[in-house]
Amino acid sequence: MNIRQLLIFGHHWGAAVTGAIAAVAVAIPLTGAQALTEEQVDAVASQTTVVIAQGLQKGDIEARQEWNPGSGAIVARQGNTYYVLTALHVVRTRDVVYGIRTSDGEVHIVDDVRTKENIHWLGQERGDFGKAIEGLDLAIVEFDSDLDYPTTVMGNSRELQPGDRLYVSGWPNPEDDSTRRVRTTVEGELSAIFFQPSPDGGYSLLYDNPTQRGMSGGPVFNARGELVGIHGRGKAQRENYCIDPRLSEDNSCGMQTLHFLNQATIEGLNLTYEDPPVDPEVIEAGLRNQENADTIEDIYETFTFDMRSLLRDTPSGGCGSLLLGDDC
Numbered sequence: 001m002n003i004r005q006l007l008i009f010g011h012h013w014g015a016a017v018t019g020a021i022a023a024v025a026v027a028i029p030l031t032g033a034q035a036l037t038e039e040q041v042d043a044v045a046s047q048t049t050v051v052i053a054q055g056l057q058k059g060d061i062e063a064r065q066e067w068n069p070g071s072g073a074i075v076a077r078q079g080n081t082y083y084v085l086t087a088l089h090v091v092r093t094r095d096v097v098y099g100i101r102t103s104d105g106e107v108h109i110v111d112d113v114r115t116k117e118n119i120h121w122l123g124q125e126r127g128d129f130g131k132a133i134e135g136l137d138l139a140i141v142e143f144d145s146d147l148d149y150p151t152t153v154m155g156n157s158r159e160l161q162p163g164d165r166l167y168v169s170g171w172p173n174p175e176d177d178s179t180r181r182v183r184t185t186v187e188g189e190l191s192a193i194f195f196q197p198s199p200d201g202g203y204s205l206l207y208d209n210p211t212q213r214g215m216s217g218g219p220v221f222n223a224r225g226e227l228v229g230i231h232g233r234g235k236a237q238r239e240n241y242c243i244d245p246r247l248s249e250d251n252s253c254g255m256q257t258l259h260f261l262n263q264a265t266i267e268g269l270n271l272t273y274e275d276p277p278v279d280p281e282v283i284e285a286g287l288r289n290q291e292n293a294d295t296i297e298d299i300y301e302t303f304t305f306d307m308r309s310l311l312r313d314t315p316s317g318g319c320g321s322l323l324l325g326d327d328c
Helices: 003-009 038-048 061-065 257-266 280-293 307-313
Strands: 049-054 070-078 081-086 097-101 107-111 119-126 132-144 165-170 184-193 205-207 219-221 226-233 252-256
Touching: 038 049, 038 165, 038 184, 038 219, 038 280, 049 081, 070 165, 070 219, 070 226, 097 132, 107 132, 119 257, 132 252, 132 257, 165 226, 226 257, 252 257
Parallel strands: none
Antiparallel strands: 049 070, 049 097, 070 081, 081 132, 097 107, 119 132, 165 184, 165 219, 184 205, 205 252, 219 226, 226 252
16 A cells, blocks of 8 residues: 555554544645745744753763753743643653753753652653553643743644645754754655554654654644644654554654644643744744854753752752853
């Protein structure tokens, strides 16, 4: 069965799902928002994509060897509380302190040691080492700040159709041992869409964007710069694949905003999201500040905190934010 047949007739996920799952995108009229240039989408991504990583302690070399930062997107704000959408497996370790690095270079502390209210899983890891995820491979992470950060514009993933242009933003790990990190936006096309999420992780988007490790949890934008998904995994490696082993050989995979919104409502996360179109001021700010926003010279230094002092001297919600070199 070729991809076109799969899209028309649906797809079975073994005995876990009975019957065919329709995979033809419903034809919904597009909004009045115009398509953006690749440069403009990249500017939006620059302002709204974050790095998420566990905090390191000074001299903690061993942690660095197994340390895998991920990406995320700022999707909502209520007062001084921001909400970042990322992949669950990016924040799979609990009872630790995380840092979220925003486009201004500031690192915001997420204390999961003394309070469990800052990280909301939308799925649950199952099996050895969390190889399978029941529900969605998604999580909402909260941080507090009195600074102004733009949020993504929430798009309608039901409008997507195979062949549509997609952009994935994230912070890939370098191929060498460099401490430098540079955010990137990779362009590609939607290969397949399933409106029934897969039972393992809730993946439902397959796209040919050349993603890399470290981009997990990063936003997936449509041609209008609207958030339509969250990136979850790269191309299949041996037995590790998304949805379908053959299709996954040449495609990365993600989760739709449609399924996130449905699950967030069920979980009682009643957030307010930005409606289309994208604010031109966000694009302008992204173009103007992109060089500083998209480069971290030393990722280890950026995420190294004096953890003991941090937990001892700050309220249970954390210090709100930590600008490297300044006291919390």
